[in-house]
Amino acid sequence: MALFGFGGGAAVADAADTLRHAARADADGLDLFSLSDHPYFGDRLDAYAAIGTILGGTRRLTGLVNVTNLPSRPAPMLARTVTSLSTLTGGRIVLGLGVGGLWDDIARLGVPKLTPGAAVRAFAEAITLIRSLSGGGEPVTFSGEFYQVTELQPAAVAAPPIWTGSVGPKSLAVTGRLADGWIPGHAADWLSERYRTSRPLVDEAAVAAGRSPADIATIYNLPGTITDAPVRSPRDADGRWRGGSVDQWVEELTGAVLDHGAAGFIYHPVGDPDMALARWAQEIVPAVRAAL
Template structure:
């Protein structure tokens, strides 16, 4: 069983020294991925693609992705070429995180016309198809939202695509096209939104001859990793708030073995320093979970 463990990086202009220090530590400690946000309309945030390119250049094993790409601001044909370049430069360590676009009041400040919800989802699904068709073995063809000309595919394998779908139509597009799904609003396997969303993905996957397991669930997972156990690891509404390394290990091992969780991106919360919590994640929590899920099932 391969489960991905990563973290969400700080992403402010003033965070650059910490961003690089954390990435190098995560790479050394054996984490799988790092993610950064994509909000180009915010002046004090780093551009997500510039940042992950730099991180990939400073690391050897760590994968990186934008969580998630603001598609209306990064047209799919150009995004496909960016994906090919990052994959080639990093030896295949780039993952394409993709969303249909939210916060249109902010997106339009960048000079991009607003799409209707239906148009945004159409463009989202076409973008996934286009990225693959512009990769090794593909045949790029014009679509409704991307009327491209005569383009050749790049001789680079297509990246994994993980989406941040939320609505029914974009969830269905994820089921038909994507390799992974990142539930929105930090929803986890016990949340109502997960319970109604995941079946839409599974049904859509089956409708095109795929298996539900072809679309992994990778959770954005905020919480505090504390030095000592806490009395309650979830709040009154059932959201995970954190606990000691042992409490994290128990919770996430159960999520993997009993709820088909395929990955986690940690977003540290609480009063302990970010770097301290990331060290607990990479040195204590993740190795123990990997060991637990690698054990053979008991024979009945």
């Protein structure tokens, strides 16, 4: 069954609206609520503090930091954060994880700046370590290139599903080897050139690691307008989905699941977020679920 989520605002100034949107999404039966993670900007909420607050005030939503800025959140502590959230919420957390992109901004936090290749190696090492520090078992000693822990007791609960925001070939290969899901970068969708050239790299790495490509779900960040009347061209000149009427959305998303294997969608509103959330959760999502 496909998952349907909503991308909330992460600005400090919008905090009350974000909590209200999460409550509305929960009441309307959405599956996911996501926030971005940019801790180097002073006008943004800390993503995990916000997600924890949201999950504490909702009953069925799963939280997703979309995606976690790994360089600013060391893997051993991130493992503690997500397993604690899983324990407190009955498993309503997914770990979204990225290599880290805005390195000049990240470095202002006092984090050493990594080369692209080193950042990908740290990314792979972090996924491995987070899984090792979850699910109980004997104390873990890990001596990696970027992370070292000694006799550290794993959390009793399993690590949540790990979805990556991989973009480059090397990080896509890590996704295929180690992740549970992939969120294509730059809001690329199932008909985009980025998806067509990137997903095979995920699949090839999965097969090489002895996994099935089906083990790695694809979940899409999906911005767009929801219009009253059908639009002539719901995609732009580059083929990117830009929105349309409720019926056009329903047809597009149903086809994405049935014809292209989409596992989920996180809608990012264009325009009035209150109106967009209402139409997404109350009109589009129920119709797509019924069609599936």
